[in-house]
Amino acid sequence: MALIVQKYGGTSVANTERIKNVAARVARHRENGDRIVVVVSAMSGVTDGLIKMARDLMPIPTEREMDMLLATGEQTTIALAAMALHSLGVPAISLTGAQAGIVTDGVHTKAKILNITPKQVHAMLDGGHVVIVAGFQGQTSEGHITTLGRGGSDLTAIALTAALKADLCQIYTDVDGVYTADPRVIPNAVKLDEIAYDEMLELAGAGAKVMQLRSVEFAKKFGVIFEVRSSLNDNPGTIVKEETRSMEDVVIRGVSLDKNQAKLTVVGVPDRPGVAAGIFKALAGAAINVDMIVQNVSHGAAKPVTDVSFTVDKADLLKAQKVIQGLKPEIGYRELLTNESIGKLSIVGVGMRSHSGIAARLFETLAGQEINIDMISTSEIKVSVVIDLAKAEAAARAVHAAFLE
Numbered sequence: 001m002a003l004i005v006q007k008y009g010g011t012s013v014a015n016t017e018r019i020k021n022v023a024a025r026v027a028r029h030r031e032n033g034d035r036i037v038v039v040v041s042a043m044s045g046v047t048d049g050l051i052k053m054a055r056d057l058m059p060i061p062t063e064r065e066m067d068m069l070l071a072t073g074e075q076t077t078i079a080l081a082a083m084a085l086h087s088l089g090v091p092a093i094s095l096t097g098a099q100a101g102i103v104t105d106g107v108h109t110k111a112k113i114l115n116i117t118p119k120q121v122h123a124m125l126d127g128g129h130v131v132i133v134a135g136f137q138g139q140t141s142e143g144h145i146t147t148l149g150r151g152g153s154d155l156t157a158i159a160l161t162a163a164l165k166a167d168l169c170q171i172y173t174d175v176d177g178v179y180t181a182d183p184r185v186i187p188n189a190v191k192l193d194e195i196a197y198d199e200m201l202e203l204a205g206a207g208a209k210v211m212q213l214r215s216v217e218f219a220k221k222f223g224v225i226f227e228v229r230s231s232l233n234d235n236p237g238t239i240v241k242e243e244t245r246s247m248e249d250v251v252i253r254g255v256s257l258d259k260n261q262a263k264l265t266v267v268g269v270p271d272r273p274g275v276a277a278g279i280f281k282a283l284a285g286a287a288i289n290v291d292m293i294v295q296n297v298s299h300g301a302a303k304p305v306t307d308v309s310f311t312v313d314k315a316d317l318l319k320a321q322k323v324i325q326g327l328k329p330e331i332g333y334r335e336l337l338t339n340e341s342i343g344k345l346s347i348v349g350v351g352m353r354s355h356s357g358i359a360a361r362l363f364e365t366l367a368g369q370e371i372n373i374d375m376i377s378t379s380e381i382k383v384s385v386v387i388d389l390a391k392a393e394a395a396a397r398a399v400h401a402a403f404l405e
């Protein structure tokens with residue numbers, strides 16, 4: 001008798017028909033004698049709708065109340081999913097993140113899981129129930145409701161798998177698994193049978209929203225092997241696991257495009273020690289994650305100044321602007337520019353470690369499409385470029401064709 005954690009994302013529970021479909025799948029697994037913990041997201045569009053309402057009231061909503069609001073999305077789904085199972089005669093019970101024992105720090109909207117004490121989950125499983133847990137949410141030790149960052153139901157599922165020492169973790173979504181690129185943008189993308197944690201991490205960090213970045217970090221840290229698969233068919237999915245030797249034979253595992261980044265440029269910053277530290281410390285203090293950073297060569301001999309550009313999630317743009325504007329008296333830069341019309345295109349593969357010339361080939365492919373590169377960053381297994389958003393999808397198709405077709 002296996003213990004299985006199954007997570008169903010927003011599109012898999014988008015309406016009551018889809019919820020019935022999930023209930024039927026869960027009931028089938030239970031007939032095999034397995035014990036099942038189900039993690040669900042909010043119905044698709046619900047979280048976005050709640051965020052929009054909050055922003056209508058306040059451009060930068062108070063974060064504690066934002067979490068109180070967003071947690072309601074998942075709470076709707078757990079109750080509906082439990083009812084759908086009851087209607088099939090399956091004993092099931094819904095639990096909020098807090099009831100499932102998920103304790104987080106107090107960084108509202110991006111909380112980290114500190115520990116999980118799933119006493120109620122165990123008790124309900126022992127009583128023969130399917131346990132349905134609200135994804136994306138937790139509670140601080142003081143009892144404040146928190147959320148785990150966008151896409152955070154993935155993290156709930158993986159963390160619960162580790163805490164419960166479950167035998168299997170299945171992430172059910174609206175595509176058959178992890179592809180060489182987003183199949184909605186690149187029709188020639190193919191499904192991967194397996195992918196290494198590090199590759200999945202880089203793809204997730206580069207915008208492939210099929211898995212939340214933090215959930216993959218957690219899985220790697222705790223060695224949670226999981227499968228990404230479709231809730232709409234029975235095709236085998238993609239297994240995400242530790243790297244194996246044969247994985248290095250493939251140079252590029254995937255291409256990913258992030259259209260959710262914005263660029264800020266602080267123009268005319270004094271070029272002296274400590275200034276960059278001041279800027280990025282202030283951003284970190286506001287819990288803003290900075291992705292790419294580029295500093296220009298300084299100009300002006302007497303009082304050298306430079307320009308510092310960096311990217312953040314679009315959702316953090318207003319907050320980042322406010323932080324940098326607050327630094328103006330201290331740093332004395334000339335102006336702050338922002339650009340939301342950018343796309344970050346990345347290629348990822350553990351095979352890059354043992355193959356050279358990959359970046360050059362990427363740049364050549366982009367040059368062939370007359371695409372200008374704005375920023376570049378690399379890691380051992382990834383090359384990313386920032387380009388004009390208007391050309392980003394065409395660029396992604398050309399790069400996929402060059403490396404993966």
Ligand code: ADP
Nearest residue numbers: 009010011173177178179181182184208209210
């Ligand atoms: P869920 O609601 O189930 O959490 P998401 O919308 O968060 O699902 O993630 C699934 C989506 O991720 C797919 O519909 C697909 O468009 C997108 N996606 C982006 N990159 C990839 C990729 N490399 N492989 C598969 N899907 C991808």
Ligand code: ASP
Nearest residue numbers: 041047136150151152153
């Ligand atoms: N509902 C949350 C979101 O839309 C969490 C999730 O779907 O995983 O980001």
Ligand code: MG
Nearest residue numbers: 009151209210
């Ligand atoms: Mg998701």
